[in-house]
Amino acid sequence: MKRSRFPHDMTLRGMVKRVSGQDVHLCHACNDCDMDIPAKEMDIPLSSLVQLILLNDEEALHCRTVWSDSVLEASRHACKRGLDLHAVITALREEKLRRDGY
DSSP states (O other): OOOSSSSOOOOOOOOHHHOOOOOGGGGGOOOOTTSSOOGOOOOOHHHHHHHHHEEEEOOHHHHHHHHHHHHHHHHOOTTTTTHHHHHHHHHHHHHHHHTOOO
16 A cells, blocks of 8 residues: 555545544435525535535635535534534634635
């Protein structure tokens, strides 16, 4: 197995796992997490947000979904399979603030 020359996975996906402790590969793409959150609060559904993270797509840092407090609160119990989406969203928020110098 080839070892990375970097001590940590520097991808968006790696950052989310490192900061939140959540492995978004555990997502089954069942879309259950989108059911109890008002659509008007999300420009990107939570299930799609997870897919953006898996693809290391920086759009995950800029979408309105990440910055909605009602989405953040509802995400605590959104995943029926135990993926802590609250921790994932919090990690995205922290990373965006870090990059913006806050």
